[in-house]
Amino acid sequence: MKPGDSLAFAGGALSGNRLRTALILLAMAIGVASVVVLSSLGDAARRYVIGEFSALGAHLVIVLPGRSETTGANPSMFLGETSRDLTIADAMALERLPGVRRIAPINVGATPVSRKGHSRDILLLGSTPDFLGIRGFHMEKGRFLPDTSADQATAVCVIGKKVKRELFGSEPALGEWLRIADRRFRVTGILASEGTSLGQDTDELVIVPVAAAQSIFNTQSLFRILVDVRTQEQVPKVITRVEEAIRQRHQGDLDVTVMTQDAVVGAFNNILNTLTLAVTGIAGISLIVAGVLVMNVMLVAVSQRTAEIGLLKAIGATGAQILRLFLLESALLAILGAALGLAIGYAGNQAIGHWFPKLTMAAPWWSEFGAIVVAVLTGLLFGILPARKAARLDPITSLQRR
Amino acid sequence: MIELAGIRRAYHVGNQDVYALSDVDLTIERGDYVSIMGPSGSGKSTLLNIIGLLDRPDQGAYRLDEQDVTTLTDDQQAGVRQRTMGFVFQFFHLIPRLSAADNIALPLVLAGVPADERRTRVDAVLADMGLSDRAEHRPEELSGGQRQRVAIARAVIMRPSILLADEPTGNLDRHTGEEVVTLLEGLHASGLTLLVVTHDPALGHRAGRQLRMEDGRIISDTQSQPAP
Incomplete structure (x- = not known):
């Protein structure tokens, strides 16, 4: 057949x-x-x-409070549990290390923000001026956070476009005051839309100086520190230096996790x-x-x-x-x-x-x-x-x- | 050409052996026209199936064209069937989804004959059977007589030497049955060995040689001059 x-x-x-x-x-x-x-x-x-993750920039080292025994993602990354606080002083010490171009300490939390009776819950992010460059965000209007020392809790904020629309409508927002938790902040800038990045929609974000965020959240600890290294080749050395610096500052304990962008991505x-x-x-x-x-x-x-x-x-x-x-x-x-x-x-x-x-x-x-x-x-x-x-x-x- | 010696075929019914054939000796010459008659259960269909290599005897020897075919494997027997046997059944056994022409071509397809040669051979047989205008009809669109003619065409398409018909008119009215028998006898006249199983005496008596069976034995074997 x-x-x-x-x-x-x-x-x-x-x-x-x-x-x-x-x-x-x-x-x-x-x-x-x-x-x-x-x-x-x-x-x-x-x-x-x-x-x-790749959009974050290539030469990034991330410092998290708490020690994980293995590399890669670990629960503390998400929960922020720690044995010893990672503080603004720690962050400022890291900034002085050789090979480090800039740093951004970060605190994050949900909190209510209100103006003239309008109130809504937003994601509040505390950081320093360099955060803008490290994350690659841009300003729509006005200025980002003032270039003061990281431990200064200046009462200024930068808001996302959606927050601006919902609280101010068509009124101008720059220079106006709004209430975050129980404090008053002056709006100095409006973030440009970057879309959703790592689960954060820039339109729904409010950014304040990190020290201000800490006092709102009533904590001494940072959520994490982003360290921008000058060149890719320096990344391993910077990791060692970061670990050494933290160990010295934490009475000989290495109670943080230092990971690279690549490890997280991996x-x-x-x-x-x-x-x-x-x-x-x-x-x-x-x-x-x-x-x-x-x-x-x-x-x-x-x-x-x-x-x-x-x-x-x-x-x-x-x-x-x-x-x-x-x-x-x-x-x-x-x-x-x-x-x-x-x-x-x-x-x-x-x-x-x-x-x-x-x-x-x-x-x-x-x-x-x-x-x-x-x-x-x-x-x-x-x-x-x-x-x-x-x-x-x-x-x-x-x-x-x- | 067909030589059966001491053929025995038993079926197990419960724990009893029922002999469908016991010690059958039979020789059929090339070009014979043989009818096998007898009541149902007398073993006539079993005899036909054994001659057609659809069934194997439990005992005895079957020589076909001087060759012992009982010892052949299933596949070899399939080859012998393909080359030398044509089957015509009471219920036609046409494949309903295939046209008349495709049903007739089926043995050629199985044998691996190329399509264009198939077409010429099928067309010729369709013309012989007077079915040329029915080539593309499906079985369900054909009358009983036409279906049986398609089945006969399929049986002879491989140019077999033996044509085995099991109650070929059993499902037809007298008139169409007559046509079908005339057709079969025409094929016999052209040289085929024709074996017909029937319990219709009128049909049986037309054969040159008539076998009567009862209880698995041949009880009579008469030759008669076919009507002129």
């Missing part, structure tokens, strides 16, 4: 029962599409987060890659389910087409030929289903990319490849049993049925 004829025969058998074929194609397609979409989604999230990369794989694996299970459905459909096909199989044997088909024909049928189901699934997956990616433009949806090469391979393998694997059943049918008993 020629390959083209086998294909035509198997294809004809599939189109002979359109509804069942369509349903099984759908099941296979959903499996493949979910693998493609979910892995793309995971990968897009990973690239998005990595991109966010940690997130690992986490998100693992997450992508896990989600893809779950989607992959639906492919196995689709495989079982293929088997079910083929078993039904074999018993419905018993007479046909008997006839094929009577007119000279060997068991191997019949096995091949039925395997080809399930393989066709799997391949067509996988192709349909890829198309649906791409369409899904396009749709998600359209609605969430920040996510660049592109399926990682391994997910498309893997989805097709798994689809075809399950189709073939689960096709073996029905095909063997067909090949072993006894022609006489098969032909006795009408």
